[in-house]
Amino acid sequence: MADLSVSDLYVYYKVRDADTAQLAPLVRTMQAALVASEGVSVQLKRRPGDPDGLQTWMEVYPSVPAGFDAALARAVDEAGFESLLAGPRRVEVFTELPPCA
Numbered sequence: 001m002a003d004l005s006v007s008d009l010y011v012y013y014k015v016r017d018a019d020t021a022q023l024a025p026l027v028r029t030m031q032a033a034l035v036a037s038e039g040v041s042v043q044l045k046r047r048p049g050d051p052d053g054l055q056t057w058m059e060v061y062p063s064v065p066a067g068f069d070a071a072l073a074r075a076v077d078e079a080g081f082e083s084l085l086a087g088p089r090r091v092e093v094f095t096e097l098p099p100c101a
Contacts, residue, residue, distance in 0.1 A: 008094045009061040009069065014054045014086040023084045027059065030079040038071050040064050054086055069093075 015023055024044075031042040043060035061068065069091065076082065076089070 006063055006065060006095070009059075009064055009072065010092045010094065011059040011061075011072075011089055012092075013057055013089045015057050015084065016086050017050055017053045017055060019084045019086075020055060023081055026079050026081040026084070027057075030075050030081075031059065034061075034071065034075055038064075038068060040068065 027044055031044065034040055035042055041062050043058075043062075045058045045060065047056040047058070061072070072091075082089070
């Protein structure tokens, strides 16, 4: 991931309907720990609908400092919930567009 001074991270992944009740508290606990340790804001969202019994979830981390991706990776490893996912976690990074001159 690019080492940017401030960026927004969007992490999305698929979750089986049957695993949502077990996964949600694990993700929320992980995010609460990141708020406490890294001082970041967090959001947890899901796409409406669940075709084929799969939901799409998104973790949003707005305005995170450079290096936050490493803290997030450690937190995910420590949370140990990846076995509940129906595929990989995908991380997207966005930055602000510079203002027009």
